[in-house]
Amino acid sequence: MKNSVIATLQENKNDFKEKEDLKALIDSIKDKRIVMMGEASHGTHDYYNWRAKISKLLMEEHGFDFVAVEGDWPACYELNRHVKNYEDASEETKSVLREFKRWPSWMWANWEVHEWMQWLREFNKELPSGKRKGFYGLDVYSLWESLDAVMEYLKKEDPSAFETAKTAMRCFEPHRDEGGQTYALSTRLVPEGCSREVSQLLSEIRKNVSNYNSDREHAFSTEQNAVVTKNAEKYYRIMASGDESTWNLRDRHMMDTLNRLMKFHGENATGIVWAHNTHIGDASYTDMGDQGLYNIGELGREEYGKDKVSLIGFGSYRGSVLAGNSWGSEVQEMKLPEGREDSWEDLCHRAGDQFHIHMEDLRHIPELQKRIPHRAVGVVYNPNHERFGNYVPTLITKRYDHFLFFDKTKALNHIDVSVEDSKLPETYPYGL
Structure with missing residues (x-):
């Protein structure tokens, strides 16, 4: 069985x-409304580098109009203003990346993103202001940062709404220093x-919002920050009660944010998403679906149609990766062990070194029409326990439309936001 699958892969x-070797892939996805590109970890150089090239x-x-990522709206929006060359934006890329202060900061504060x-900032300089390419965050975690951004905007633009914002801020203020989990625990007493x-x-x-005319995109961002605040509050409240899935709330928020970005960019907008494979690979073809969980990849196919959305997975067999050994711990470069035997990564390793493949070409293989192990590494990772907890049972040919495989990958080059003079790696630049 294994040999026939490997032969078909080859x-x-x-x-x-x-x-330039990606022409077949680009030709397959260039006419889509949305292209989602994944990653098997949040700490791998090769995934970031090749997503940027594509x-x-x-x-x-x-x-294509914008990239939206698995990151917080406020910090990503500062990058958006930077790459679009707004007059009020910082001109130094590294200083804007320091906005990613919350753990795991290395996801976006890294030299690959830098x-x-x-490149995007220089590219945009040649475009009319209304046609410049954007960079946005899809995630829901930035409760305090989004509320601060709303307060700052409304103080200048809408004094009446500012009073409402102050009321909301006073409600959250007792929990600010301890973060969202403390607020979540408080809702057990006050549901x-x-x-x-x-x-x-x-x-x-x-x-x-229709009266906020001074800066159309800034007004859009203020409304989005209010949406984030509302959904983040609900996220932490649900986390404390355990009555619903916070995963579904988070990915529904991501999808709604993507929909708002598509609408903001016009009737014929086209967007790119960067997120973990667990978010962009259709969850209905994994054991996540068995648990009633869905993700942005599945929702995107449902809402825009499978013919308008392309889901591209990324993965590797071995190498190194950035991660922490517990939540909030210091980031480390860790070994990424060889893929588990008979996993998707093992099959790809036996088939070649670095390649992309169209899943449509594999859907006639009976052995791949069942779930097989597929690696997923999070921001918290222990290589010694990987074989028991880091593989998602996956119907691989249906979960993705395309897959990019790298036999050996290396860790991201992070920027330590606590150090003012963080040094460029010797391998920089990477040649986008």
């Missing part, structure tokens, strides 16, 4: 070394928490 794979081709040659942002205050704030902003 027959259908597309080897690549340079971005995104560059889609923007430069096929007019190079991508510098409604601050939900009424943030709902009222969002309602007032939406009522007045």
